[in-house]
Every structure is written in C-alpha cells, then in structure tokens.
Amino acid sequence: MFKKVAIVAAGVILFSSAQMASAQSARDYISIVGSSTVYPFATVVAEQFGKTTQYKTPKIESTGTGGGFKLFCTGVGVEHPDITNASRRIKSTELEQCQANGVKEVVELKIGYDGIVFANSKKAEPLNISRKDIFLALAKDVPDPNGGENTVPNPYKTWKDVNGSLPDKKIEVLGPPPTSGTRDAFVEMVMEEGGNSFDWIKALSKSDSSKYKGICHTVREDGAYIEAGENDNLIVQKLDANPDAFGIFGFSFLDQNTDKIQGALIDGVEPTFDAIADGSYPVSRSLYCYAKKAHVDVIPGMKEYLDEFASEAAWGPDGYLVEKGMIPMPDAEREKFGADVKDLKILESVE
Amino acid sequence: MNRKIETESDVVIFPKKTMDIVKRGLARRYRSERRFKFLGLSAIAASLVFLFLLFASIIGNGYTAFWQTFIRLDIDFDPQVLTEDNLSRANYSGLVKGSLHTLFPGVSGRQDRRAMEGLISKGAAFELRKMVMNDPELIGTTRSIWLTADDDVDMVVKGHIDRSVPEIARRISDLQLSWIDTLSDQGRIRKQFNTAFFTNGDSREPELAGIRGALVGSFYTLIVTLLLSFPIGVASAVYLEEFAPKNRLTDIIEVNINNLAAVPSIVFGLLGLAVFLNFAGLPRSAPLVGGLVLTLMTLPTIIISGRAALKSVPPSIREGALGIGASKTQMVMHHVLPLALPGMLTGTIIGMAQALGETAPLLMIGMVAFIVDVPGGFTDPSTVLPVQIFLWADSPERAFVERTSAAIIVLLGFLIVMNATAVFLRKRFERRW
Numbered sequence: 001m002f003k004k005v006a007i008v009a010a011g012v013i014l015f016s017s018a019q020m021a022s023a024q025s026a027r028d029y030i031s032i033v034g035s036s037t038v039y040p041f042a043t044v045v046a047e048q049f050g051k052t053t054q055y056k057t058p059k060i061e062s063t064g065t066g067g068g069f070k071l072f073c074t075g076v077g078v079e080h081p082d083i084t085n086a087s088r089r090i091k092s093t094e095l096e097q098c099q100a101n102g103v104k105e106v107v108e109l110k111i112g113y114d115g116i117v118f119a120n121s122k123k124a125e126p127l128n129i130s131r132k133d134i135f136l137a138l139a140k141d142v143p144d145p146n147g148g149e150n151t152v153p154n155p156y157k158t159w160k161d162v163n164g165s166l167p168d169k170k171i172e173v174l175g176p177p178p179t180s181g182t183r184d185a186f187v188e189m190v191m192e193e194g195g196n197s198f199d200w201i202k203a204l205s206k207s208d209s210s211k212y213k214g215i216c217h218t219v220r221e222d223g224a225y226i227e228a229g230e231n232d233n234l235i236v237q238k239l240d241a242n243p244d245a246f247g248i249f250g251f252s253f254l255d256q257n258t259d260k261i262q263g264a265l266i267d268g269v270e271p272t273f274d275a276i277a278d279g280s281y282p283v284s285r286s287l288y289c290y291a292k293k294a295h296v297d298v299i300p301g302m303k304e305y306l307d308e309f310a311s312e313a314a315w316g317p318d319g320y321l322v323e324k325g326m327i328p329m330p331d332a333e334r335e336k337f338g339a340d341v342k343d344l345k346i347l348e349s350v351e
Numbered sequence: 352m353n354r355k356i357e358t359e360s361d362v363v364i365f366p367k368k369t370m371d372i373v374k375r376g377l378a379r380r381y382r383s384e385r386r387f388k389f390l391g392l393s394a395i396a397a398s399l400v401f402l403f404l405l406f407a408s409i410i411g412n413g414y415t416a417f418w419q420t421f422i423r424l425d426i427d428f429d430p431q432v433l434t435e436d437n438l439s440r441a442n443y444s445g446l447v448k449g450s451l452h453t454l455f456p457g458v459s460g461r462q463d464r465r466a467m468e469g470l471i472s473k474g475a476a477f478e479l480r481k482m483v484m485n486d487p488e489l490i491g492t493t494r495s496i497w498l499t500a501d502d503d504v505d506m507v508v509k510g511h512i513d514r515s516v517p518e519i520a521r522r523i524s525d526l527q528l529s530w531i532d533t534l535s536d537q538g539r540i541r542k543q544f545n546t547a548f549f550t551n552g553d554s555r556e557p558e559l560a561g562i563r564g565a566l567v568g569s570f571y572t573l574i575v576t577l578l579l580s581f582p583i584g585v586a587s588a589v590y591l592e593e594f595a596p597k598n599r600l601t602d603i604i605e606v607n608i609n610n611l612a613a614v615p616s617i618v619f620g621l622l623g624l625a626v627f628l629n630f631a632g633l634p635r636s637a638p639l640v641g642g643l644v645l646t647l648m649t650l651p652t653i654i655i656s657g658r659a660a661l662k663s664v665p666p667s668i669r670e671g672a673l674g675i676g677a678s679k680t681q682m683v684m685h686h687v688l689p690l691a692l693p694g695m696l697t698g699t700i701i702g703m704a705q706a707l708g709e710t711a712p713l714l715m716i717g718m719v720a721f722i723v724d725v726p727g728g729f730t731d732p733s734t735v736l737p738v739q740i741f742l743w744a745d746s747p748e749r750a751f752v753e754r755t756s757a758a759i760i761v762l763l764g765f766l767i768v769m770n771a772t773a774v775f776l777r778k779r780f781e782r783r784w
Contacts, residue, residue, distance in 0.1 A: 027634070029724075029732065031635070036745075039721070040555070040746070040747070043555050043721040044555045046721065046723070047554055047555050047556075047723055050723055050724070051477060056724060057722070057723035057724050059636060059720050059721070059722050059732045060720055060721040061636075061717060061719060061720040061721075062719070062720075062721075062742075079628075079632065079635070122520065231744065231745055232745070232747065233744060233745065233746075233747065233752070252747055253747045255747075256522070256747040256748060256749065257747070257749075258519070258520045258521065258522065259512070259513060259516045259520040259521055259522075318461075318465070320473075323469075324555070325747070
C-alpha cells in the first residue's frame, strides 16, 4: 500500500516538473544579468521598453560582471539568460568558455562610459592628487622610499607622508570589495598607472607579469583601505560623517549627491560630465552589453530591446540615460555600435 | 555554615551575636537585591531605547514618502495630436510640454527647456494616456489635471533638498526653484496621498515606484510556503512524537531536524538552485521556487514547535481516549491533535513571519531582480518585499531613501500584525493543563 502511494507520488512530482519545464520553454520576457554598475542604466531602458511596446518588461538581475559572464556562458536555451551587462570588455578566456558551451554567436554592444571618482565630503578641502600618489597611499607593498628597485610594506600613514603638498590627515579610503567590477577598473586605471610611473615596475609588466600584478593590484590591508561593500549610498553617508575619509565609487553617485560630496582632481582634472565624456578625466571605463544571437528569434522583443538601448533617445547626449549619470559615447562611436547591433554583428575574438 | 546551637531546652534561641551578624548582612543582601533588580530594569530600558530609536529613525525617514507632490497643469487635449487611429502611441508628453510652455512663455534654449520639462514626472504622459483611453470624450477639451511631479521637485517641496546650498551643489537650479515658487504661488502645487506607492510596481523613477509587485510576490510566495510547510511539518511532528519507535534512526532524524533550524538561510538558496532550478528545471525567479526554498527553511521551526505542542497534551487525554476503545490513530487524530493545534498554529505564524523577511535564500534563485510587472501567477517572475527594500537602498536617487524607509514601515507593520496574531491566538486558544 505504502509502495503504491510512493510510486504514485513520485510520478505526480515528475509529471508536474515536466509541465513546469515546458512552462519555462514558453518564456516571454527577456532575462538579463550582469554588472551592478550598468544595472541602473539597463533598468531604465527596460522600463521604457516595457511601457512603450507591447512586450513584457525584461527582468534584470544585478549579479556583478564576473557572475554575469558565468551565467551567460553556461549555454543556449530558455533557462539561460539572454543578455549580460558588463562594466569591462569580455575577456578572451570568457569568450572561449562561451564558445565551448555552445554560445557561439555573441553580439557586443558598447553603451557608454562611466567615471570612477575619488570623493570626499564637501566639509573638507578638495584634493588635487596624482595617480602615483594614490598608488603609494593604497598599495600593500610600495617602492622603497630610500630608493632602489625593491618593495617594502606600505609605511605611509598620512597623505603628507606620501607627498608633502597633500594634507596632513590620516589615510582612510572606503572602496569596493574585490568582487566588484568597480574595484577591477580602479585597480587597472589608477593603481597600475601609478605603479607605471616607476620605470622598474613598468619594466616588470613585460618581464614578470605575476610580480607586476602582485605590486599593482594588491591593496593594503592594515586598515587604511576599508572595504565598504557594494552599497554606495552607505559610502556617501560615511563620508558625510567623516570629513577626513575618501570614497571610491561611480560618477552617478557623485552626480546625485553634489550637495554632500565633491570629487578629487586626479592628475589635475576635475571629474565633471564633460571631462569624462571627452576623455580628459583619466579614470573612466566603457560599459558593455552582450547578447546571444541564438535567442533573438526565440525570445520575443529581444531585438527591439537592443534597438531601444542603441537609440538616440536612450544613449544620446540628450537621452534619458545621461540624466541617470551615464557618459555618452562620441557621435562616431554611437553610429558604429548602432549599426553593428542593427545587423547583429557577431563578436569574433577579443585581443 | 551550620552553627551548633547549644541549649538546655528544645526551644531554639538565637544568641544575640547571631542576630547582629544577620542584621549586618541584611543590609548587604537588600543592596544586592536592589542592584539585581536595577540591572534587570536597565536591560529592559536599554532594549526599549534601541527599539524606540529604530522606530523613530525609520518612521522619521519614511513617513514623508506617503505623500507625493502633484502639479496642476491645464492640458489641451488637441484632437490633431490625439487622432482616432493612434490613441495609444500619440505624443502625450508633447501635450504636457505644450502646457508648460504656455505657463512659462519665453523659456528658450535647449538646457532651460529641458529643465522646465523636467519639473513634471515622465510618468505624467502615461497618466494622460490612461485618462484618454478610458474616456475618449476628453479629446477636444481643455482640463486642469493634477500630474505627478518629478522626484527632484518632490524633494524640494518636502524640504529634503537644502535650498540654501549654492546652486552648483544642488540638483535643482535657481531657475527651477523660481518656477516652483511661481507654481506654488499660483496654487498649482499640492501634496496628495501617495497611492502610486501601493498600486505601482517597481520603477527607476522614484515618483512612480511602488511596492505592489513586491507585495503580490510576497503573497504568492507565502501561500506556497504555507500550503507546503504546514501539512508536512504537522505530519512530521505527529509521526515523530506519537508513532516513531524510540531507536537510533529516530534519534538521528531528531538531531538533524534540530540542526536544520540553525543552518544559515543562504544554504537553502544554494540547495534550491541546484535541485529546483538546475535539476527539476523550474522557472527562475518564480514564487513557486521561492516558496519551495522557504518551505525547507520553515519546516524545522514548525516541526519543533509542533512537537512541543504535542508533548504538552497530558497523558490523561491519551489514556482516556484509549480507555474508551479508540485506536491509536483515532486517539492521535481526534483527541490529541485538535488540542495541540493552537500551539502548532502559533509556531506556523512565527515561521511565516520569519519567511516573510528572508532575502538571502531568494538571492540564489534569481528573485533579487528588477521586475516591473506585477506577477499574475505562481510561475511569473517576481520579487518579495525585503528584496525590494534591499534594491531601493542601493539606488542613488535621494527620493529612494524615503521610499526605502516607507517600505520598511510596511514590512514591519505586516510582521507586527502577524506576531500579534500569533500571541492573540496563543492567549485565546491555548489550554493550560
């Protein structure tokens, strides 16, 4: 009797799960994953797309750039995401993984730029700092202050120790954790450039790349650099409470809180919209969006969503994404990428 | 210390010296009792202070979100724009912009025009579209309509943006402030109850964002959790308490259930991802999967509280039932279980209240996502209220700060109601043996 009940119950469960699987195959909304930096922009486009067309609003998850690629490259099929956002270009290893799992046709769409600012509270003096000084202040091992081509654990405690013209305040920086794409971009654009100002470190990048990465990518762990998590609102609040601290986050948060915080001048350039747009502010990165061509005919509305993203009303200089803090690409780039996505041009390889 | 009393008679007389010792010690004893009482009271006072601070800060931050600023505009429903064949795709935002230009003629230049058009929310065009689609008689008339203001205007009117700060450090320019003051003098600005907060789904525009999608998602998820965890939990508790033989296997099961109650909730999310999503192929982000994961999480709570309720039924009830000829099953189902049900109900409600506030296990199954449409069923993608709070807390717009606190107030309200119901049921129906 019990065996009969058990067999019937197992049969019911399997049957209903098969039904559910077929319900999944009728997915009529676009599934998007990826970067938490692109998330604010992708969500605006998705909402606009949902309101103005008859398609359902896409579902967008903020998994982080790396996590997004992992989910994206797992395979082709309705149970996998259709589009992934990224705050950096896809790596060749990730593209190979995609190809290996059957995701052979990947369409790349660059959507704009985002600046990373080094901000402090408006209650304190604005800072004018070079990337070399940021590197010396935040790296775990710095070049020996006495000269020579070796590194010592970071001895600097105040900004004045690093550079005599900087204020005599304790070094305290709130920044993103290692899982964040913002941290990757900050390390690549600020720390590496700062390290490169020392010729022997620059030479290491060719000769001994793992040692080079060890020097430039490792941030100090003795309390001067505090990992403040992904919640940038929290970092802004902490900066407001502690005028001597600095924070590292995206330009959109500076833009929304100009009454409380100000961005430091890096290499003499102030982080304004125009400076980031024309490239004079050195710490800006490109934002991308990758789509599976194989899904375009299966999931309704995918092509129209990409077209909405690539429309002037969205990513143009007068578009609604600019209001959210994204820096638009120059006209020529917008035309190029707009044409590429209209043709669904496949990404062959990444150098 | 026992002091041998040396007396000649049977009556025990305390010598004077003992009384002195006792009297001296008495003062110290009273003092330490008072100190202990004081410590207990101050612990309660400290927790009440923290509770008060929590409520004060959340309510202080969030109560303004229940009001939304509206601006009254005279909209001319131009029949040339609103043609019969293209009502849904017509340029409603053009109607709004036209009305603003009539109010403030002489505004020229792209920047200033955009600043003026930015005073009204982007959702106003959709509000007009809904009005016209419902009542096409409006075409050709001119009406005064109250439209939702942009979130920056809302923040200025509520006083969250400091007007005294220099213009460069503000999101609202001096020119926009002068327009807002003019509109206010003309009686065109007022604050109304924010019904959009309860009727709209999530949005990137704070003035249009609401918790309806999250509430409906939470509702579906909790229904699934309740329908699955209550029968399974009660049945397990009854079996373990009444029918299970007292052997090694039962001990192992008991230990495992008690341990499950202490497992971090995100582990259930990983289990859900592996079994329900990857193996069984259920749709991602659906309340069905969320409910299944939360069932696994609440089962230990229900089982443990159910067993405690069953244990509290006295043996006299069981023996009485058996004594008049009931079988073991009849004794359990007809006599013991109904009496233990109030206790089980209390445990279930507390388990549900816990499940309502969970976010971590839902992260792995994809319910932490930007979902605008209100879910219509158990397999539509949805999110839950604590997740909505988490997502809004991450947004940079100033207006989301107050909305996050308002959503927390709603969530806390639900939790307090559920826990109060549990306490009420317990007081009303539980029998003290």
